[in-house]
Amino acid sequence: MPRQIFKKCVIAVAGPLPGQLTAENLAQWTRLRKGIFSNDFDEFVTHLLCTREQFNKRVPRVHYDWFEFSAVQEKKQPEKEYSMRVLLAKQKAREREERRIEKGIQNEEKFVNTSKS
Structure with a gap:
């Protein structure tokens, strides 16, 4: 009997x-x-198998909005604006900025003394 090496995969x-x-x-x-x-x-997939050739094709991975907007406007939209890599980088940058602001607010509450002497 083979070992359960792909359990939870x-x-x-x-x-x-x-x-x-x-x-x-x-x-x-x-x-x-x-x-x-x-x-x-789908959202449950944990591992995607591909060949080196499939990976090296560097096919644009775009958000589905690219297809929808291209179809509605009857003009192929630039892939770069809908690139998943770019969209995820922007999202991570927003999250980092939100964490930075939240940390600043916490530090302000911790270190700023508003009591009058």
């Missing part, structure tokens, strides 16, 4: 893989090792 594939790595085989091998194989890439 949900595995999906980015596309066809070489050799015997078919979706059916991957699903079976994953289940044997107590993992879950998903045909869909």
Whole structure:
């Protein structure tokens, strides 16, 4: 009996893989090792399998708004404005700034003496 090495793992594939790595085989091998194989890439997927070629294609990973706005405006929008990498970096920067401000407020309350002498 194989060890439970994929316990708590949900595995999906980015596309066809070489050799015997078919979706059916991957699903079976994953289940044997107590993992879950998903045909869909959803919020539960913890590991995405891909080949080096698939990874190296550097296909733009864009927010779905890119497709929606492009379709509605009938003009392909620039991918850079909808890049997930850029959007996540902006979100992290906002979160860092919020933490910095919150820390400043806490320090102000801690160190500023408002009592009159």
